[in-house]
Amino acid sequence: MASPTATDASPHSTYWPAPFAPGPLDATVRVPASKSLTNRYLVLAALADGPSRLRSPLHSRDSALMVAALRALGAGVEEVDGEGQFGPDLVVTPIDQGRQLGEVSVDCGLAGTVMRFVPPLAALCSGSITFDGDPHARIRPMGPIIAGLRGLGIEVDDGGRPALPFTLAAGGSVEGGHLVIDASSSSQFVSALLLAGARFGQGLHLEHSGPPVPSLDHIAMTVQVLRGLGVEVDDSVPDHWIVSPGPVRAFDLRIEQDLSNAGPFLAAALATRGTVRVPDWPAETTQVGDQWRTILARLGATVEYEDGTLTVTGGPRILGADLVDTSELAPTVAALCALADSESRLTGIAHLRGHETDRLAALVTEITRLGGDAEETADGLIIRARPLHAGVFHSYADHRMATAGAIIGLAVEGVEVGDIGTTAKTMPEFPELWRGMFESGPGTPAGTGTH
Numbered sequence: 001m002a003s004p005t006a007t008d009a010s011p012h013s014t015y016w017p018a019p020f021a022p023g024p025l026d027a028t029v030r031v032p033a034s035k036s037l038t039n040r041y042l043v044l045a046a047l048a049d050g051p052s053r054l055r056s057p058l059h060s061r062d063s064a065l066m067v068a069a070l071r072a073l074g075a076g077v078e079e080v081d082g083e084g085q086f087g088p089d090l091v092v093t094p095i096d097q098g099r100q101l102g103e104v105s106v107d108c109g110l111a112g113t114v115m116r117f118v119p120p121l122a123a124l125c126s127g128s129i130t131f132d133g134d135p136h137a138r139i140r141p142m143g144p145i146i147a148g149l150r151g152l153g154i155e156v157d158d159g160g161r162p163a164l165p166f167t168l169a170a171g172g173s174v175e176g177g178h179l180v181i182d183a184s185s186s187s188q189f190v191s192a193l194l195l196a197g198a199r200f201g202q203g204l205h206l207e208h209s210g211p212p213v214p215s216l217d218h219i220a221m222t223v224q225v226l227r228g229l230g231v232e233v234d235d236s237v238p239d240h241w242i243v244s245p246g247p248v249r250a251f252d253l254r255i256e257q258d259l260s261n262a263g264p265f266l267a268a269a270l271a272t273r274g275t276v277r278v279p280d281w282p283a284e285t286t287q288v289g290d291q292w293r294t295i296l297a298r299l300g301a302t303v304e305y306e307d308g309t310l311t312v313t314g315g316p317r318i319l320g321a322d323l324v325d326t327s328e329l330a331p332t333v334a335a336l337c338a339l340a341d342s343e344s345r346l347t348g349i350a351h352l353r354g355h356e357t358d359r360l361a362a363l364v365t366e367i368t369r370l371g372g373d374a375e376e377t378a379d380g381l382i383i384r385a386r387p388l389h390a391g392v393f394h395s396y397a398d399h400r401m402a403t404a405g406a407i408i409g410l411a412v413e414g415v416e417v418g419d420i421g422t423t424a425k426t427m428p429e430f431p432e433l434w435r436g437m438f439e440s441g442p443g444t445p446a447g448t449g450t451h
Contacts, residue, residue: 018416020412021271023274024275025268025269025438026274027274027436027437028277028278030280031258031427032058032059032087034058034287035063036258036287038054038058038063039058039066040113041054042092043070043195044251045094045251046075047121047198048248052250052252053080053091053092054090054092054255055083055084055252055253058255058426059088059428060425061109062113062425066118072104073129074095075093076091078091078093086429095125097172097199098124098125098173101126101127101170102127102128103127104122105131106132108133108134109425110133110137110140110425111137112356114133116142116186118131120196122170123154123170123174124170125170126170126171126172128168128169129168129170130165130168131165136357136397140163140164140354141185141354142163142166144181145189145192146162147162147181148179151180153174154174174196174199174200174201175200175202176203176204177203179205180207181193182208182210182211184210184214184351187213187215187218190219193206194222194223194233194243198231201245202245203244203246205241209239213239215288215325218327221286221287223235230247230249231243257280259287260289262278262281264403264404264407264434266292266310266312268407269313270299271339272314274313275313277311277312280308280309292329295329296312298319299318299319299333300315300319302315317341318339318340319341319342320337320343321337321344328355330346330349330363331398331403332400334346334374335404335405336407338408339408341385342385344381345377346381347379347380349380350380355398356396356398357396362401363401366393366394369393370389370391370393370412370415371387371388371389372388373385391414392417393405393408395418395419395422399422399423399424399427399430403430405418406434
């Protein structure tokens with residue numbers, strides 16, 4: 001994947017003046033629902049044995065693309081009034097597996113969960129189903145899904161290039177059985193096949209062969225979600241996942257808020273030496289964002305959890321740290337490390353080169369652009385303490401790059417973020433919630449209006 005440049009970052013975007021905090025923030029913030037959980041449950045609702053209801057789900061570009069994809073495959077998705085702050089509930093009527101669809105097109109946008117989770121589901125339909133997405137999506141790794149589908153007997157036309165766009169000739173059923181793939185570039189390849197595996201004739205015995213799979217927490221989330229809906233999954237042997245054939249139970253449940261997306265707000269406590277609270281933080285969760293409790297403490301914060309509220313208070317300075325496998329949290333972590341008083345090393349994140357953009361190259365480029373000292377390693381980043389100055393922090397159509405720029409802007413006056421609108425991928429309310437921290441307090445969550 002090509003390294004980002006100033007030219008390809010946000011050539012047509014407007015620049016968003018990142019709010020500067022002249023003093024410590026004291027804010028309470030609620031964020032929308034988890035994208036990872038919302039899109040997993042949407043896929044499973046389309047495969048379930050009856051109608052399902054997602055309460056307080058995410059409403060963002062990624063979830064809207066998933067909803068549109070499922071509707072294209074014949075699922076019913078209806079918005080109904082609910083109690084969520086950020087939008088209506090969703091009631092999903094499952095697809096009629098084997099139904100003849102004819103020719104169907106699915107727009108994946110830049111959503112990894114759509115481009116990877118939907119094709120195995122689509123293979124259970126009948127018709128010619130074409131997948132495509134944004135220009136950036138066409139360079140994201142897709143080979144293991146395409147190879148996996150072919151290994152399951154599905155005809156795939158990718159024009160000789162294992163990437164978007166491609167077309168499935170779906171026959172209405174998948175026999176399943178033993179399948180070997182190399183998922184070393186993304187855990188989503190494993191999750192994608194597991195989600196549909198129970199509806200294959202023989203179920204699925206998925207085996208990974210290759211370098212270690214990154215972001216194993218996301219696979220653990222998939223396994224737990226499946227088990228919660230009555231699907232039998234055996235993951236007792238490393239790099240093997242066995243999904244027994246059978247029904248997916250219909251459900252009615254509330255989606256947890258997105259703990260990864262809560263990260264930039266919690267990071268604001270460190271960047272401003274203030275305090276930020278996030279209510280309704282789950283006591284137990286499979287979300288990788290729960291790692292903020294330990295990561296932010298390593299960077300010098302005081303972290304407390306009481307009565308369902310996570311409270312983070314910044315220390316007198318941000319500490320450099322050596323952190324391993326911060327996964328999708330890495331851009332937020334890198335932003336804090338750029339503000340730290342000593343060197344930091346982030347390792348185990350080479351797979352971020354295949355995310356919405358090459359995040360490692362992008363972070364180095366943008367931190368350096370603001371006067372920082374950052375460099376890539378084979379599997380991560382080294383970020384050294386250096387004063388930062390005003391300037392533009394480009395987003396590269398990547399929501400986590402945009403929020404990283406906003407974090408730095410809290411501590412460095414005059415930072416502008418290119419294309420803050422890209423945060424709509426998983427959190428359309430981000431600019432409002434971010435500004436709301438300056439008006440919020442201990443008992444008034446930021447952005448408490450309806451959306």
